[in-house]
Amino acid sequence: MFTGIIETVGTLTGLTPQGADMSITVDSGSLDLSDVKLGDSIATNGVCLTVVELLGNGYRADVSLETIKRSGFAHYKIGDKVNLEKALTLNTRLGGHLVSGHVDGVAEIVKISKLGRATEYWLQAPNELARYIAEKGSITIDGISLTINEIDGAKFKLTIVPHTGLETTIESYVVGRKVNLEVDVIARYLERIMLGDKAAESRLPEQGITMDFLASNGFLK
Template identity: 60%
Template sequence: MFTGIIEALGTISRLDNNGKDIRLTVSSPTLDMSDVALGDSIATNGVCLTVTEMGDDYYCADVSQETIKYTGFAHYKAGSKVNLEKAMRPSDRLGGHIVSGHVDGVGSVSQIKNHTDYIEIWVKAPTSLAKYIAHKGSITVDGVSLTVNEVNGSEFMLWIIPHTLKETVIGTYKVGTQVNLEVDVIARYLERLMLGDKAAEPTKKDIDLAFLAENGFLKK
């Protein structure tokens, strides 16, 4: 688990593709690695990754094709900046909100407006996530715990203060930037709870072209 409070910025120094997954090397001179062990988790732009190799100022992790498919890792390259947060301990302050590090989808920055004391950023979320995004609710954007200040359909607005711009990759955002989104886990549990006894019933898949291809009725 994480809190969405970023501890350091990192740089993707290597991306090694072995055909099945990607071995990622992240360098960060400011992330304290003294209490990190092999097998520990580090949220990398909001994606929970397992440390498989490490040094004083870097760590390596394997990123599966499934993760690449559903996160912004599809757009990352050597030199990309990423937000970093080590897994929380029971004694830590929960300064943001409960973050699992399991990305729900990829959004896109649609507007950026400069104000005197803050930056206004609008993000367009996937349609399937719109129901989980609420005014004054919490959302995780590239691993950063943020408050939703306004909602318009599947778009939502954030107010970003100068400190957050300086200490996270949000300061590099432009219109069109792809961002990892994780909705508030409480909203997901509430949705499941509302199903009542129906939650035990098998999920029926909609029959579409993707379903037909997945089940061998169409050639991929």
């Protein structure tokens, strides 16, 4: 688990195909790796990756085909900057929110504007994830814990203060940029719980909870 509070920005130094999968190497910059051992997890642009080799200035990790399909790794190139966070411990401050590092999909930045010293970003999420996005709720973008300030269908707005821009990759974002998106894990569990006994059925509707489902199960009057 992670908090979504980025510790430093690293650089992708290697992308090596391994059949359908790939292996990556990361220059971890100022990230303290003295307490990291093989098998530990590091969130790399919001993707929970297992360290399989410690290098003098970073680490190597394997990226599965599932991760490539779900995240932006299919489009990354050597030299790209990535947000880094080590897994949380029991004495870590939870300054963001509980982040699993399991990316749900890719969102696209569709508008950027200034608001005083802050910057506003509008993002388009995949339609199937819109139901997990709530105003003033939490969301993870490229590993960064952020608050949703406004929603419009599958679009949502983030307001980024200067400090966050300086400490992460956000300042480099432009319209059209694709970013990793992880919805709040509580929303996913809540949806599953509300399915009740239907959760055991082998084929559930892809849209999950619907208004018809809520009405037929007594949630609406």
